[in-house]
Amino acid sequence: MTRTSLRTLDCEDEGAVGAVSMDEGSAGLARRVAFDRIRYANCWEDSALLVETLCPAKGRRILSIASAGDNSLHLLSHGAEVVAADLNLTQLACLELRVVAVQRLDDDGALAFLGFERASDRLAVYSVLRDGLSESARGFWDANPRLITEGVIHGGKFENYFRLFRSFLLPLVHSRRTRDALLQPRDREERERFYQQTWDNRRWRWLFRLFFSRFMMGRLGRDPGFFRYVEGTVADRIFLRARDALTQLETHSNPYLRYILTGQFTGAMPDWTRPAVLAGIRRHADRLQLFHGGIEAAAARLGGEGFDGFNLSDIFEYMDEGSATRLYGQLLEHARPGARLAYWNMLVPRGCPACFLDRVTPLNDWAERLFTRDRAFFYSAFRLDEVGSGDAAGQVHEEERTHAG
Numbered sequence: 001m002t003r004t005s006l007r008t009l010d011c012e013d014e015g016a017v018g019a020v021s022m023d024e025g026s027a028g029l030a031r032r033v034a035f036d037r038i039r040y041a042n043c044w045e046d047s048a049l050l051v052e053t054l055c056p057a058k059g060r061r062i063l064s065i066a067s068a069g070d071n072s073l074h075l076l077s078h079g080a081e082v083v084a085a086d087l088n089l090t091q092l093a094c095l096e097l098r099v100v101a102v103q104r105l106d107d108d109g110a111l112a113f114l115g116f117e118r119a120s121d122r123l124a125v126y127s128v129l130r131d132g133l134s135e136s137a138r139g140f141w142d143a144n145p146r147l148i149t150e151g152v153i154h155g156g157k158f159e160n161y162f163r164l165f166r167s168f169l170l171p172l173v174h175s176r177r178t179r180d181a182l183l184q185p186r187d188r189e190e191r192e193r194f195y196q197q198t199w200d201n202r203r204w205r206w207l208f209r210l211f212f213s214r215f216m217m218g219r220l221g222r223d224p225g226f227f228r229y230v231e232g233t234v235a236d237r238i239f240l241r242a243r244d245a246l247t248q249l250e251t252h253s254n255p256y257l258r259y260i261l262t263g264q265f266t267g268a269m270p271d272w273t274r275p276a277v278l279a280g281i282r283r284h285a286d287r288l289q290l291f292h293g294g295i296e297a298a299a300a301r302l303g304g305e306g307f308d309g310f311n312l313s314d315i316f317e318y319m320d321e322g323s324a325t326r327l328y329g330q331l332l333e334h335a336r337p338g339a340r341l342a343y344w345n346m347l348v349p350r351g352c353p354a355c356f357l358d359r360v361t362p363l364n365d366w367a368e369r370l371f372t373r374d375r376a377f378f379y380s381a382f383r384l385d386e387v388g389s390g391d392a393a394g395q396v397h398e399e400e401r402t403h404a405g
């Protein structure tokens with residue numbers, strides 16, 4: 001049984017530059033949003049895109065937004081050194097619990113404990129795991145036994161939002177039979193037919209827009225502070241993305257869709273729970289570092305020789321354009337040549353700021369192609385930028401990607 005104890009570096013720790021380097025970007029968000037509870041008990045971004053673009057092999061260093069930990073762990077499993085940062089300490093507690101469970105239990109045991117399968121003895125299992133956690137994570141989980149009993153992957157505010165959608169709204173729109181039918185394997189043509197003829201009725205359109213309105217999402221799903229820079233109708237954009245996910249992509253193997261519709265991942269498990277990934281996490285757990293604070297503080301504090309890849313979730317859309325530009329520049333200071341920055345837009349368009357285009361090449365064609373395969377359908381764009389020597393280098397990469405398909 002492995003007995004490593006994870007330590008979370010805090011931006012307030014003595015000597016940490018984080019406390020002083022948190023400027024408008026992360027600090028502004030930290031002031032507006034309450035970070036005292038789990039917001040995301042799973043990562044709601046498709047890690048396949050990160051693994052493909054950030055090439056997380058041994059010898060490479062990646063700075064990653066932690067969230068619930070899934071995507072940072074998927075990157076870690078390939079052997080890269082990963083620094084996982086989050087403003088919200090409870091998110092780091094989620095990540096830590098995953099790591100310790102995977103290290104100390106076998107695959108089935110870890111997945112059952114976390115909530116992927118049924119289990120009746122989670123508190124007993126937790127009592128065996130808790131001494132592997134940092135003090136802050138242990139304190140959080142000790143104070144929240146109900147989250148453990150129910151399975152921690154179900155304990156986020158966002159997951160609760162989906163529970164309300166699934167329990168109260170969806171049954172008004174479609175019968176159980178129709179919902180199950182949506183998750184049956186079909187080819188694209190059949191999916192389109194099913195969507196048009198069976199799924200996309202007037203009630204679906206109306207209630208979907210209502211539930212995914214900024215008002216409802218702000219109160220029940222995301223924190224309203226996360227919507228501050230959103231312009232236009234949130235629900236319309238999410239509706240179009242959902243339509244694509246239900247027709248252009250396989251529905252039966254999509255873990256994000258499966259969870260939203262059924263409240264479980266059974267039958268379509270997230271990538272990070274695959275046996276090979278779990279084995280990689282066990283093998284490389286000592287290459288993971290956690291940081292509590294803004295991502296720019298993590299970069300400054302734990303940047304070392306720099307990073308080859310950045311998983312930035314959709315953090316740029318939670319701040320105004322000037323702050324996003326400043327944050328982007330701060331991260332670039334810790335980027336190695338050829339480093340890639342991967343991030344999403346949900347509701348606010350944010351790309352590489354114009355002032356950095358002499359140092360950074362947006363790999364737009366490749367990113368757009370990958371986006372068509374993105375199984376998490378809440379986003380309006382996937383962005384991929386490469387630190388390089390300007391347009392010529394970028395062009396070569398674009399051509400290589402085109403030929404690689």
Ligand SMILES: C[S@@+](CC[C@H](N)C(=O)[O-])C[C@H]1O[C@@H](n2cnc3c(N)ncnc32)[C@H](O)[C@@H]1O
Pocket residue numbers: 025026029039040044045065066067068085086087088091222293294295296313314315318346
């Ligand atoms: C950016 S949120 C997005 C989750 C999901 N994609 C969504 O759109 O609802 C994911 C995580 O990023 C963290 N976060 C947001 N901005 C951050 C920042 N500037 N530095 C560190 N963590 C940040 C949040 O605490 C949260 O746990």
